[in-house]
Amino acid sequence: MKSEILDKKIWQGLVEKNRKDQEVLYRLYYSYGMSICLRYTSNREGAKEVLHDGFMVLFADPKKYNPDQPFKPWFRKVLVNLCINYYKKHQKQSHETGLEFIPESEDAQPSALDDMQYNELVRLIQRLPTAYRTVFNLYILDGYTHEEIAGMMDTSIGTSKSNLSRAREKIRELLKPRSHEKEILR
Template structure:
């Protein structure tokens, strides 16, 4: 946590445990950017991400007594934000949007193209994916969940997780190629 020592963080967390509004406000402000970046990966819009972020911080403040102070607070916060986004997703989208395929092709995205994109551009492309593709892609590629963990979290089969990841990568590849063609057209004019 830049600018915060672990002693300051512990003091903030203690204040939050005591329901001190100022401590809650400071903790919220300190971790807002980090938590928002997580929420944006799972949503289509900033407004939806803010809703998830606020629900997530509510959970942080009401469940802070379950936090193990021997572990990383950022990791705990990240898990809460991801789970809150998944809860939101489950409420908004029915299970039948997932394609249940036993085996999916392993499709890769050209990493050199992705590395040239600004973070904001990549997030915008991810947000354009369908909800099922976006959720599985974010859980797998960005947050490092296994297909078994994704299947368990979303109550789908491992094959559906693999299929959705494969199709998300393919959609991203299509979007990236359109960006590259657009860039090429601008340069050649």
């Protein structure tokens, strides 16, 4: 599948601050952007906030985007970076208020991710504690290395690896009721 280049007319409209072209772009890429943001945030409101910030990056300075390059990968990178900033902002707030809960899990079972629908997966990921969710998304879904994640999140490589391991454990734990329900229904 070929990555699409942003229509030159739309891009020129963005440069000229044309509201109609901004709206067209927003409508074209809202769902795509929201699917990325939902994976990193714990709720729809947070995802919308990050997504709107992503559009504002482009609307405020459209020349940040090179119109000769595919748009989706560029926009994805902008959104992932904004999600990391959102995480850092809320991480500081949660440490100040002591609100973040990071559960421990000792049980491990085979993953049932293969037969899950995308929306189920997003809801499951959203249930992870913030640090786990962010590392899980960056490593598993977006393909960053632990070294890159540590740099983005201002943590150590060991913390990144630990958070990924704990995210996987938590996902297994969250999947247990689903596996148990399947056995009961048989």
